[in-house]
Amino acid sequence: MKHFIKVKQKAEKALRENQHMKHSIADWKDDIRDMLLRVRDQLYNFIDMFTHKFIRQIGKIEYERPELKDFVGEDRRQATRLRSLEANMERLLHILE
Numbered sequence: 001m002k003h004f005i006k007v008k009q010k011a012e013k014a015l016r017e018n019q020h021m022k023h024s025i026a027d028w029k030d031d032i033r034d035m036l037l038r039v040r041d042q043l044y045n046f047i048d049m050f051t052h053k054f055i056r057q058i059g060k061i062e063y064e065r066p067e068l069k070d071f072v073g074e075d076r077r078q079a080t081r082l083r084s085l086e087a088n089m090e091r092l093l094h095i096l097e
Contacts, residue, residue, distance in 0.1 A: 062074070
């Protein structure tokens, strides 16, 4: 019985001393979640900055390199061609129906 009373007293002491610690794990998890969200936001910002810079560089390539001067505006011409082909396909589908 003496052993049981000693264990009980030690358990009570441990509970009293650690009373303030009962929310530590929840606080720790909240801190980790906040950190992960900050890292995610920062990663998204890095990706957005890289994408924006990459697109700007791609746009400049055909103007800055002399061997590509014949291709200036080619994207626009191909987009116009594509729209024309789509319109023709729609007309063909309408005729076939």
